[in-house]
């Protein structure tokens with residue numbers, strides 16, 4: 001089904017039976033050498049502490065092929081995806097699968113040797129960057145001095161890569177400890193023509209408690225809204241940014257996404273509060289997986305102010321907007337995905 005029909009399905013028809021994802025996310029490995037203080041899945045566990053059983057490349061490629069059958073946009077993430085042992089073999093297989101968008105997220109610390117393979121298939125290359133303060137960045141990453149220098153070098157190498165088909169994006173996690181640093185990170189991105197996305201730190205699925213009534217936090221999103229209105233490459237619409245600023249409730253539509261673990265298991269209904277419901281290659285139909293998930297785990301949770309991420313919030317706004325805001329919502333839905341996404345933390 002094409003993306004427009006899928007969108008209409010989610011907006012008007014979702015009957016609880018079918019699963020038509022608009023975006024898929026493949027966590028190819030949970031391994032990560034960094035120790036970012038905010039790293040957390042929906043249950044508050046850092047990704048690097050999760051059971052990690054990545055597939056051999058032939059099986060991972062089969063998973064990608066199966067994902068492509070259901071969806072033409074994919075995020076390849078982790079953990080740190082460059083630590084997947086056979087990353088280049090997977091990347092080499094992607095062009096034949098003809099995804100419309102391939103988004104690759106990375107800390108950037110160990111990217112250079114994969115750059116040629118990334119350049120051939122990735123459309124959006126997303127670097128995590130939370131501060132330009134070297135001491136702070138190195139301490140947060142936890143792998144020794146010189147880490148930020150290395151990351152900035154990788155970003156420069158990506159920028160200089162002549163064969164690249166990708167746009168570069170900088171993705172920041174807003175924490176109570178780095179808000180003042182983020183203006184500089186935004187300027188760094190803007191001065192070089194990169195996209196910029198900022199998502200609040202989540203503790204489990206909830207925004208960090210320190211953001212409640214926090215004027216410094218609100219001021220930063222006001223600044224991004226202003227930059228957006230002046231034509232800056234800030235991810236999301238002004239509506240989306242206002243939701244991040246105000247941390248308002250929204251109605252999530254988890255079946256707009258298909259999230260697959262390193263072991264090839266599909267999460268029902270979502271990664272954040274989900275459960276592995278079945279090995280993707282065992283199911284011809286995602287509708288069967290949704291049915292199985294419902295039988296085992298019941299209806300998706302009725303969530304309120306949580307999971308303020310490009311996927312959960314971005315898709316929710318696109319689906320829920322009244323017609324007058326539909327155009328703005330669609331910008332997130334179809335254009336925004338191309339421009340930047342991060343699923344980290």
Ligand code: SF4
Nearest residue numbers: 032034035036039079
């Ligand atoms: S947030 Fe990302 S880069 Fe940082 S420790 Fe977690 S998986 Fe690694």
Ligand code: SF4
Nearest residue numbers: 252270272273303307
């Ligand atoms: S808000 Fe959405 S992504 Fe988050 S737990 Fe609820 S259903 Fe899952």
